[in-house]
Amino acid sequence: MSHKISLLAFGQASSLFISISFTLCVVFDLLFPQQAMYEVWQKLLPGFEWLNWQSFFLGLIESYLYGWFITLIWVPLYNFFGSKAK
Secondary structure (H helix, E strand, O other): OOOOHHHHHHHHHHHHHHHHHHHHHHHHHHHHHOOOOOHHHHHOOOHHHOOHHHHHHHHHHHHHHHHHHHHHHHHHHHHHHHHHHH
8 A cells, every 4th residue: 555645735835834823823922922932933944033014924935945845855855765665
């Protein structure tokens, strides 16, 4: 039995997951500034600063692209090794 993962479906799902996580973290930081995590985003997302609209949308786009970066490496590896396992 061979099950291949769709590159498009996984890419969209992982990119949206990371983008939604980024957005939730920004909201959390605004609600609980004493527990802020934005320093982590500043290290992971080039050009991200705390906080203005331009920086937020840059972080959102970069988060989305990180999902595709993961997808373009992980899905071909999974499909390759999954086809060898049968």
